[in-house]
Every structure is written in structure tokens, then in C-alpha cells.
Amino acid sequence: MPDGQLHVHPDLLKVVEAVVERVVGSLDVVNLKKCQERLEAVEIRARNAEQISMVYQALASAQGDKIQSLEATVEELRQANTRHQVEIASLRAQVDGAT
Secondary structure (H helix, E strand, C coil): CCCCCCCCCHHHHHHHHHHHHHHHHHCCHHHHHHHHHHHHHHHHHHHHHHHHHHHHHHHHHHHHHHHHHHHHHHHHHHHHHHHHHHHHHHHHHHHHHHC
């Protein structure tokens, strides 16, 4: 017997083969197929959910950008309003001073 090989008694080998055949024979191929189909369906749903999540993230990012843009516009309008109020006050003072 070469080094590293294990000698197995032929009777023990027959018992192991019989057990393996029984286990393999008891596997329900139909149920395994159904499990595989369910797993594939779950994988598809997971991919779809990931894609939907990515779309929502993109929408949220776009909304965030839009909100920031609107906030900047509001600030610009407030500053313009302040400048106009100062100009109105100045014009009123000139009108009051002229009369």
C-alpha cells in the first residue's frame, strides 16, 4: 500500500456505499428543483429591490440638490429685498427732504 493511502476493509466500504446510495436516493429532486426556483425568485426580488433603492437614492439626491438650489434662490431674493428696502428708504428720505 502506498504512503498516505488508507486501507479500507471491503465490508466497511460496502456499508459506506450503501449509506451514500440511500442518502442520495432519498433526495427529492422535485423539491430541490422547487427550492432552486424559489431561490432564483428571491434573487430576482432582491435585485429588483436594490434597483428600486438606487432609484429612490437618486431621486432623494436630486430633491436635495433642488432644495439647496431653492434655498439659495430664497437667500438671493431676501438680499435683493433688503437692498430694495434700503433704496426705498433712501428715496423716501430724498422726497421728504425735497418737500
